[in-house]
Amino acid sequence: MNGDLKVALVGNPNTGKSTVFNALTGLNQKVGNFPGITVDKKTGGCKLPDGRHATIIDLPGTYSLYPKSKDEIIVFEVLADRSSPEHPDLVVIVSDASNLKRNLLLYTQVADMKIPVIIALNMMDLARKSGIEIDVEKLSGKLGVQIVPISARQGENISRLKEAISYASVIPLQNDTIEVEALAPGLIDKIKNELQVDKPYTALQLAHQHENLHFLTPQQSDRIEEIEQEFSFHSQKAQASETIARYNYINELLSDTVSSKQVREEETVSNKIDKIITHKIWGFSIFFVLLFLIFQSIFAWSEYPMSLIEGVFVWLTETAHNVLPAGVLTDLLTDGILAGLSGVLVFIPQIAILFAFISILEDTGYMARITFMMDKIMSRVGLSGKSVVPMIGGLACAVPSIMSTRNIENWKDRMITIMVTPLVSCSARLPIYTVLISLVVPDKKIAGFLNLQGLALMGMYVISIVAAVLVAWVMKYILRAREKGYFIMELPVYRLPRWDNVLLTMYEKVKTFVVEAGKVIIAISVILWVLATYGPPGKHAEIEKKYESPAYTAKFNPEEIELHRSSEMLETSYAGIIGRAIEPVIKPLGYDWKIGIALITSFAAREVFVGTMATIYSVSDDEAHISSVTDKMREARNPETGLPVFTLASSFSLMIFYAFAMQCMSTLAVVYRETKSWKWPMIQFVYMTALAYIASLIVYVILK
Amino acid sequence: MKLSQLRPGQTGIIKEFTDLEMSVKLMEMGCLPGEPIVVERLAPLGDPMAITVSGYQLSLRMQEASTIILQR
Numbered sequence: 001m002n003g004d005l006k007v008a009l010v011g012n013p014n015t016g017k018s019t020v021f022n023a024l025t026g027l028n029q030k031v032g033n034f035p036g037i038t039v040d041k042k043t044g045g046c047k048l049p050d051g052r053h054a055t056i057i058d059l060p061g062t063y064s065l066y067p068k069s070k071d072e073i074i075v076f077e078v079l080a081d082r083s084s085p086e087h088p089d090l091v092v093i094v095s096d097a098s099n100l101k102r103n104l105l106l107y108t109q110v111a112d113m114k115i116p117v118i119i120a121l122n123m124m125d126l127a128r129k130s131g132i133e134i135d136v137e138k139l140s141g142k143l144g145v146q147i148v149p150i151s152a153r154q155g156e157n158i159s160r161l162k163e164a165i166s167y168a169s170v171i172p173l174q175n176d177t178i179e180v181e182a183l184a185p186g187l188i189d190k191i192k193n194e195l196q197v198d199k200p201y202t203a204l205q206l207a208h209q210h211e212n213l214h215f216l217t218p219q220q221s222d223r224i225e226e227i228e229q230e231f232s233f234h235s236q237k238a239q240a241s242e243t244i245a246r247y248n249y250i251n252e253l254l255s256d257t258v259s260s261k262q263v264r265e266e267e268t269v270s271n272k273i274d275k276i277i278t279h280k281i282w283g284f285s286i287f288f289v290l291l292f293l294i295f296q297s298i299f300a301w302s303e304y305p306m307s308l309i310e311g312v313f314v315w316l317t318e319t320a321h322n323v324l325p326a327g328v329l330t331d332l333l334t335d336g337i338l339a340g341l342s343g344v345l346v347f348i349p350q351i352a353i354l355f356a357f358i359s360i361l362e363d364t365g366y367m368a369r370i371t372f373m374m375d376k377i378m379s380r381v382g383l384s385g386k387s388v389v390p391m392i393g394g395l396a397c398a399v400p401s402i403m404s405t406r407n408i409e410n411w412k413d414r415m416i417t418i419m420v421t422p423l424v425s426c427s428a429r430l431p432i433y434t435v436l437i438s439l440v441v442p443d444k445k446i447a448g449f450l451n452l453q454g455l456a457l458m459g460m461y462v463i464s465i466v467a468a469v470l471v472a473w474v475m476k477y478i479l480r481a482r483e484k485g486y487f488i489m490e491l492p493v494y495r496l497p498r499w500d501n502v503l504l505t506m507y508e509k510v511k512t513f514v515v516e517a518g519k520v521i522i523a524i525s526v527i528l529w530v531l532a533t534y535g536p537p538g539k540h541a542e543i544e545k546k547y548e549s550p551a552y553t554a555k556f557n558p559e560e561i562e563l564h565r566s567s568e569m570l571e572t573s574y575a576g577i578i579g580r581a582i583e584p585v586i587k588p589l590g591y592d593w594k595i596g597i598a599l600i601t602s603f604a605a606r607e608v609f610v611g612t613m614a615t616i617y618s619v620s621d622d623e624a625h626i627s628s629v630t631d632k633m634r635e636a637r638n639p640e641t642g643l644p645v646f647t648l649a650s651s652f653s654l655m656i657f658y659a660f661a662m663q664c665m666s667t668l669a670v671v672y673r674e675t676k677s678w679k680w681p682m683i684q685f686v687y688m689t690a691l692a693y694i695a696s697l698i699v700y701v702i703l704k
Numbered sequence: 705m706k707l708s709q710l711r712p713g714q715t716g717i718i719k720e721f722t723d724l725e726m727s728v729k730l731m732e733m734g735c736l737p738g739e740p741i742v743v744e745r746l747a748p749l750g751d752p753m754a755i756t757v758s759g760y761q762l763s764l765r766m767q768e769a770s771t772i773i774l775q776r
């Protein structure tokens with residue numbers, strides 16, 4: 001790693017940081033984590049003209065070093081904390097040439113931290129088109145930094161940017177911007193001395209932000225607090241006067257270096273588009289058509305590749321059984337690991353499709369308009385305008401939808417969206433609903449055209465959405481906000497989507513899911529396999545023996561024996577034991593211990609319920625798979641009372657249970673990955689199970 | 705007069721802010737005293753509003769807009 005240069009990209013949102021990042025690194029990039037926050041850390045490698053290697057890191061976009069959200073703190077932390085592994089040798093400020101004034105605010109702050117810095121003046125194509133002329137040399141002279149005009153989207157001057165990076169000095173050469181010490185006389189010096197900070201502006205920033213910085217010890221933070229008291233430091237007043245001072249400096253800078261001839265043409269185009277897109281009637285119509293399209297695509301387009309993936313795994317499992325010697329290891333491989341792997345990979349199509357849409361919505365600027373239109377309704381129930389897309393996506397699958405909540409900036413809004421999205425009825429619940437509805441709801445029409453079964457199914461969907469909204473509304477009051485809920489948001493000009501970026505996003509999201517959530521899913525899958533396969537020693541051997549005895553082999557053919565054997569094995573497995581153990585708990589809901597087993601095994605994924613029912617009631621895998629399960633289930637009787645197990649009451653109670661319970665390890669794994677802690681998935685698991693229990697209890701009691 | 709009192713199409717010039725904390729964020733995003741503001745449109749449900757200021761379009765809630773005092 002010797003001679004390696006660490007370069008951080010810093011800039012306002014939407015200035016093209018990610019585009020510059022991609023242009024510099026190509027596909028040579030990786031996504032990692034910053035400790036404690038949810039933004040991804042994107043790093044990539046870049047070969048410099050002088051032969052050295054640079055590690056580029058893309059920091060979250062921010063308007064200033066004073067963070068608006070928890071995630072933005074990372075920018076200041078990385079720049080201020082010398083011991084941080086991400087601390088850069090050089091900062092590249094990516095700024096929008098077509099609107100320099102606001103972009104330079106962040107530059108002046110970073111410059112004052114006295115880290116070597118250069119400016120990439122991006123979007124030069126737009127600046128030229130709007131008749132903005134920038135005297136780059138003069139501006140560069142006034143600031144004392146290199147400025148490289150580029151158009152990242154067109155790839156213009158990227159090689160010059162690389163040259164500038166390799167020639168950049170290792171010591172900060174930029175001129176001072178404002179008189180930092182004047183902002184808090186005395187205080188800055190004291191912090192500098194006591195905490196051994198050598199840059200006045202860094203010292204001032206510590207005073208503002210010490211409460212939230214991870215790299216300060218509690219003692220240091222307390223000491224800063226005392227110094228603030230001593231000088232009666234008022235953080236917000238100081239920030240306000242700093243910002244004004246910086247803008248005065250910037251105005252002076254730009255007065256003789258930038259001239260603009262005409263208004264920005266693109267903006268008026270954007271305005272025209274906005275007249276339609278955010279129109280009372282057209283706006284909502286377009287939006288709902290779009291949502292419908294997204295939902296349909298995740299649902300329909302993913303079906304074929306998903307069954308293909310499943311098919312491949314069925315084939316792999318069969319081949320493994322045929323090729324490998326029968327035994328525990330083979331079973332572990334096929335029923336534990338391969339099943340888990342299949343459970344991970346099967347999500348790829350849905351994730352890829354949803355993120356293709358999200359990437360287009362973000363890239364074009366439409367996502368900001370969705371937020372603009374939906375904010376009023378959604379904020380009522382504690383959600384954000386941006387929660388609409390994940391929640392509609394939740395109708396197909398909660399996994400990609402929860403991953404897509406990344407773009408909700410406000411922490412509280414994002415958490416609530418993550419918490420309620422799994423309540424929305426996903427496609428994996430459909431097989432359960434179909435089986436149970438066909439079991440207890442007559443296939444009859446009322447009022448001539450309303451099919452009762454269809455009505456019941458629709459009811460389940462409506463209930464799920466109502467529940468999601470209600471829970472969101474409750475959580476709005478429970479969850480404490482981490483940051484003041486600003487809404488101020490930029491509405492970027494409309495731009496055409498870039499297909500390479502769409503592909504890159506799809507690839508990245510799929511990879512992150514497979515690598516990070518995949519581990520958890522496979523682990524749980526193996527545990528479930530152990531539970532369903534093994535039982536107390538002795539019991540299983542006894543069963544094996546029983547079915548090998550002539551009493552059976554003479555009477556039944558091998559297939560029948562296998563069916564009964566696996567059914568009995570499951571009943572005596574640990575899963576079976578747990579199923580019996582929880583029977584007293586689930587009895588009030590109308591379930592017996594066999595359903596208890598299905599509740600446990602279907603934690604892998606809800607659709608496993610049907611498979612488990614099939615095993616327990618030992619139906620063979622024939623054509624009429626579902627209907628034969630239904631038949632067996634209809635015949636199922638409670639051995640004590642002799643009454644049917646699946647009555648209207650118990651079936652609806654079961655449907656409600658599956659509607660609300662967190663019966664999906666993949667969702668838990670992805671919530672863990674998105675919130676970076678087990679706390680939230682656990683809370684979610686507990687509240688959803690409790691909600692499911694109470695709701696099914698009520699349903700059972702009423703219908704019984 | 706407050707920004708929240710302007711109708712779409714109307715313009716004003718920022719004079720000052722009533723909320724110190726909000727003012728810092730607003731200034732960082734380009735809403736500076738002396739800058740002209742155009743109200744472009746309201747969201748279909750009447751809140752938030754879209755404004756153009758220092759060459760950008762921003763969206764802010766009415767309650768946030770009411771912390772911006774306009775000249776005259």
Ligand SMILES: Nc1nc2c(ncn2[C@@H]2O[C@H](COP(=O)(O)OP(=O)(O)O)[C@@H](O)[C@H]2O)c(=O)[nH]1
Pocket residue numbers: 011012013014015016017018019020061122123124125126150151152153154363364495496498
């Ligand atoms: N016209 C033009 N558009 C650009 C340029 N660089 C980036 N963009 C577009 O600006 C938008 C925001 O870019 P992105 O890289 O996502 O910005 P980030 O938020 O700073 O990471 C995208 O639609 C890009 O295609 C450029 O040089 N010229």
Ligand SMILES: [Mg+2]
Pocket residue numbers: 017018019061
């Ligand atoms: Mg970006």
